[in-house]
Amino acid sequence: MSAPTVTTGETLPPPLLETLKRAERLEYWNIFWTITIVIVMGLVLGQSQTMKTAWIEDTLGLVPPIAFLIAAKMERRGHKSHKFPFGFERVNGLGFFLAAVALAATGALLLWDSAMTLVKAEHATVGTVRLFGQDIWLGWLMIGAQFYAMIPPMIIGRKELPLAEELADKLLHTDALMNKANWMTGAAGIAGIVGLGLGWWWADSVAAAFISFDILHDGLKAIRSSTAELVDGTPRGLSSPAISEEAEALQAMLEERYPGASIRLRETGRLIRAEVHGCHAPEPYPGTADHWPGKVERSWRLAQISFVPVESNRSEPEGTR
Amino acid sequence: MTEAAKIEPARGLHGTVVPRIAIIAIVTLLLAACDRFPSDPEQSLESIRSRGTIRLGAPENIPPEASALLRRLEKETGARTLRRSGEIEPLLQAVEDGDIDLVIAPFRKDTPSATANALSPPIRTDGRGDKAIEWRAAMPSGENRWISLVEVNARQVAGRAK
Structure with a gap:
């Protein structure tokens, strides 16, 4: 037996839909600025390995915003059908997984690249270019490009965090992490080029290696959270693979209200679904939102509570096999 | 929390x-x-100045543009050229090993990256298309101050030759 559903991907509360639209607009800007960065960085790549890696990272940075936009569009506009009877709420989870893999791949790529450059003791050549009749050391242009590449992700990443929190959107949060990775790599890249300029051939690789550890760590954390969602694990926190505070509180509330029942929570995109095994729904049913333990304005997160009573001729509650 | x-x-x-x-x-x-900025990790340019010699590797016959480049580099560094002739491959390896400072040699246009060394812009081009032969200077990779000095002068030599 299932209680009436209060929230679906198609019927998010209007204020939340407004926030979702703001996030979509921000992601369009994100894509625009990222493309300009990819072009500027591509023009001054030279032979610097760190610059090439930063360029690949910037290009990979397009994955989370594109995944977010596709997921948000499908969530808002995709209607339930015979082929997709549950709608498209979980596209967000799939996008989150893709973004997490992109983040981890970026970290791993950067770490491998830095380690190899150090092991081979490669001395990067950064020569001169002729620009407006002047011979200029290419390193200055690289530093300029890296500075430029740091600014948009720093601003956009900061704007994304509160939206991700409000929307309980891990994909958006991962994009904020990707932006953090991008500007930190920009800073490492500048340090590396300055180091090269000073004749310290190892400087850019060492700086990049330190940063890549952090990026890889964030990526692996996000992969753990996203796979947990894809295999119906208990909802995880926005920035950590640990069970979320809201899920813990909901679990405690349901256990208290339905003693002896087995409570199972899972996440479909930004929504939480609960199953109460071993008891019937109370009569009269107080409503799904009534079960939400936190603030009322966050109660949209609890999309559904299903009650699965024990069948008299079966030893296990229905649906546990 | x-x-x-x-x-x-x-x-x-x-x-x-x-x-x-x-x-x-x-x-x-x-x-x-x-x-x-930029500095040489192995102090190539500083060594040339203090030693007073540019250790050059080149084939027996070099074009006038190569001689012009060498004259300019001698003037810039205050050093004189000490020339070693021979096959190009061993000379390029000697640059890579840091035994010589510079090789001026002909490279095929379609295979300029056949060496791990840094290459200057072409100072002279014979022929056309992908099969054209370009005379370039090869310097030890990563010695960015020395590389920059050679590149700037190579561009000026190439510009005058046009």
């Missing part, structure tokens, strides 16, 4: 304090090191 509190560390990294300190540190470092 709330969700908001949990993400605080990430928000801190996006805050203004860390970037501001990083930018001040980078700008200070840049200003302090401006005249040293």
Whole structure:
């Protein structure tokens, strides 16, 4: 037996839909600025390995915003059908997984690249270019490009965090992490080029290696959270693979209200679904939102509570096999 | 701890304090090191100046543009050229090993990256298309001050030859 559903991907509360639209607009800007960065960085790549890696990272940075936009569009506009009877709420989870893999791949790529450059003791050549009749050391242009590449992700990443929190959107949060990775790599890249300029051939690789550890760590954390969602694990926190505070509180509330029942929570995109095994729904049913333990304005997160009573001729509650 | 509190560390990294300190540190470092940019990790240019010789590897016959480039480099460094002739491959290996400072040699246009050394812009081009032969200078990879000096002069020689 299932209680009436209060929230679906198609019927998010209007204020939340407004926030979702703001996030979509921000992601369009994100894509625009990222493309300009990819072009500027591509023009001054030279032979610097760190610059090439930063360029690949910037290009990979397009994955989370594109995944977010596709997921948000499908969530808002995709209607339930015979082929997709549950709608498209979980596209967000799939996008989150893709973004997490992109983040981890970026970290791993950067770490491998830095380690190899150090092991081979490669001395990067950064020569001169002729620009407006002047011979200029290419390193200055690289530093300029890296500075430029740091600014948009720093601003956009900061704007994304509160939206991700409000929307309980891990994909958006991962994009904020990707932006953090991008500007930190920009800073490492500048340090590396300055180091090269000073004749310290190892400087850019060492700086990049330190940063890549952090990026890889964030990526692996996000992969753990996203796979947990894809295999119906208990909802995880926005920035950590640990069970979320809201899920813990909901679990405690349901256990208290339905003693002896087995409570199972899972996440479909930004929504939480609960199953109460071993008891019937109370009569009269107080409503799904009534079960939400936190603030009322966050109660949209609890999309559904299903009650699965024990069948008299079966030893296990229905649906546990 | 709330969700908001949990993400605080990430928000801190996006805050203004860390970037501001990083930018001040980078700008200070840049200003302090401006005249040293770029430096040679193995002090190639400094060694040429202190030794008073440019150790050159080149085939027996070199075009006038190569001689012009050498004259310019001698003037810039105050060093004279000490020439070693021979096959190009061993000479390029000698540059890679740091045994000589410079090789001036003909390279096929479609295979300029056949060496691990840094190559200057072409100072002379014979023929047309992908099969054209380009005379370039090869320097030890990563010796960016020495490379920059050769590149700038190679461009000027190529410009005068046109």
